[in-house]
Amino acid sequence: MPITPTYPGVYIEEVPSGVRTIMGVATSITAFIGRALRGPVNEPTRIQSFADYQRTFGGLWEKSTMSYAVQQYYLNGGTDAIIVRLVKGAGKAEFDLGLTGTDQKMQLEAANEGAWGDDLRVSIDLDTRPEEADETNTLFNLYVAEVDPSTDPETEEASESFRNVSIDPEAPRYVGKVLEQESDLIRLVDLPETYLPVETDAVEPTALTAADGDDLTYEEYEGDPTEKTGIYALEDADLFNLLCIPPYTRQLDVEQSVWTKAIAYCEKRRAMAIIDPPSSWGDVADAESIMGSDAPYVERSKNAALFFPRARIADSLKENRLEEFAPCGVIAGVFARTDAARGVWKAPAGLEATLVGVRELAYKMTDDENGRLNPLAVNCLRAFPVVGRVVWGARTLEGADKLASEWKYVPVRRLALYLEESLYRGTQWVVFEPNDEPLWSQIRLNVGAFMHNLFRKGAFQGTSPREAYFVKCDKDTTTQNDIDRGIVNILVGFSPLKPAEFVIIKISQIAGQIET
Numbered sequence: 325m326p327i328t329p330t331y332p333g334v335y336i337e338e339v340p341s342g343v344r345t346i347m348g349v350a351t352s353i354t355a356f357i358g359r360a361l362r363g364p365v366n367e368p369t370r371i372q373s374f375a376d377y378q379r380t381f382g383g384l385w386e387k388s389t390m391s392y393a394v395q396q397y398y399l400n401g402g403t404d405a406i407i408v409r410l411v412k413g414a415g416k417a418e419f420d421l422g423l424t425g426t427d428q429k430m431q432l433e434a435a436n437e438g439a440w441g442d443d444l445r446v447s448i449d450l451d452t453r454p455e456e457a458d459e460t461n462t463l464f465n466l467y468v469a470e471v472d473p474s475t476d477p478e479t480e481e482a483s484e485s486f487r488n489v490s491i492d493p494e495a496p497r498y499v500g501k502v503l504e505q506e507s508d509l510i511r512l513v514d515l516p517e518t519y520l521p522v523e524t525d526a527v528e529p530t531a532l533t534a535a536d537g538d539d540l541t542y543e544e545y546e547g548d549p550t551e552k553t554g555i556y557a558l559e560d561a562d563l564f565n566l567l568c569i570p571p572y573t574r575q576l577d578v579e580q581s582v583w584t585k586a587i588a589y590c591e592k593r594r595a596m597a598i599i600d601p602p603s604s605w606g607d608v609a610d611a612e613s614i615m616g617s618d619a620p621y622v623e624r625s626k627n628a629a630l631f632f633p634r635a636r637i638a639d640s641l642k643e644n645r646l647e648e649f650a651p652c653g654v655i656a657g658v659f660a661r662t663d664a665a666r667g668v669w670k671a672p673a674g675l676e677a678t679l680v681g682v683r684e685l686a687y688k689m690t691d692d693e694n695g696r697l698n699p700l701a702v703n704c705l706r707a708f709p710v711v712g713r714v715v716w717g718a719r720t721l722e723g724a725d726k727l728a729s730e731w732k733y734v735p736v737r738r739l740a741l742y743l744e745e746s747l748y749r750g751t752q753w754v755v756f757e758p759n760d761e762p763l764w765s766q767i768r769l770n771v772g773a774f775m776h777n778l779f780r781k782g783a784f785q786g787t788s789p790r791e792a793y794f795v796k797c798d799k800d801t802t803t804q805n806d807i808d809r810g811i812v813n814i815l816v817g818f819s820p821l822k823p824a825e826f827v828i829i830k831i832s833q834i835a836g837q838i839e840t
Contacts, residue, residue, distance in 0.1 A: 346750030358390030393653030400657025414537030417441025
């Protein structure tokens, strides 16, 4: 704000520089959707290690293909993940605590669905501080323990204690609110007005064997956009870049209708879906016949990539015997590792893109077989002597040769998504600013600085900024009619790096020198 001088002297006025630094967004936050042993349902939960997953979602579980995918993701270099747990018909363990012979009981239940709640034990004591406001003490201490029933005596795996909680809904430490905000194990269901707490020893659930539920179907995944369930639970996630939907079970693949909705949602959220091959694809001919037909396994999209074949990995729940797994978790980890080491503009494929933890591939293909699938936009996983197992393809599902798409390659598409998301978030300050040359100049300055930084990192083709990118925002891009309608147009162009997919070495003999 300009200073109005009123007295003789020196005045200091800070002048805005117009610099608003645009920060690049993350590139490899991976969303996993599926079944888990425990944890919040239809609620995106961010984790940063497999240990986080174990604490919140229970770790590896034979019935959860997602648990294995998450483990493989972190083993291959993954960093950030968002987990959406889905259930079908699962129940919660319930607890009734109250006076013997009366109907006045406090009803509690496990914090979320699953048989894990059967291992909870709840107890109460009245060793609290005196309550000054009322002669009748409504305070009590609540203890919750998670035990291992296979041991004798039962050993405690996790515990929580809540001291001086109250049955009074108006009290500062009302038990319902305290459990909702502080407990990972239990929730209040009902508390009659006339209920008074009574000391109890450790109480087991009133209804044991709370069901883990049935196998998931397409209904749980497709969900409801208005209720934010299934895929659409990710509406509550600020950002994700990759989407993995492991198979329903080890034998049952994700249906085409789910992939259709998932890919459409990825296009809306500027993310990329990693598609697993069906378990029915036993060899190259199976993949070729489906992806080369007029009805491919999934619809062609620039925001999706398909990888074949499946991977054989040691299963720690089955004495480390090799089991066949869908590769999405491994692939997402390779994407994250490549982004960290080289940048999102580097194809997540090649000799550096090793598949950590993969002992074998479900099908070992030859160069000629690879050549049949690559033109159909099927990214192959290969095994080479010494090198081991690697990702050997980097095409989007729009990358089939016949489509001639500008979004043929995964790194080109992912770089574009990165630019779009970063610029979308980094230009929010423009809204409601006066739409004239001073604003346009600031936009060119800040967007140009962001693009130039990427150029210096090697994200674009070209030896000079002029060859690599441009940023236009002036009277040519924004006409008076646009200004009258409240629109400012920013045109950003970039020259993408494309992977050297085919390396051709030409060799010829040098004719002997003939003296004349």
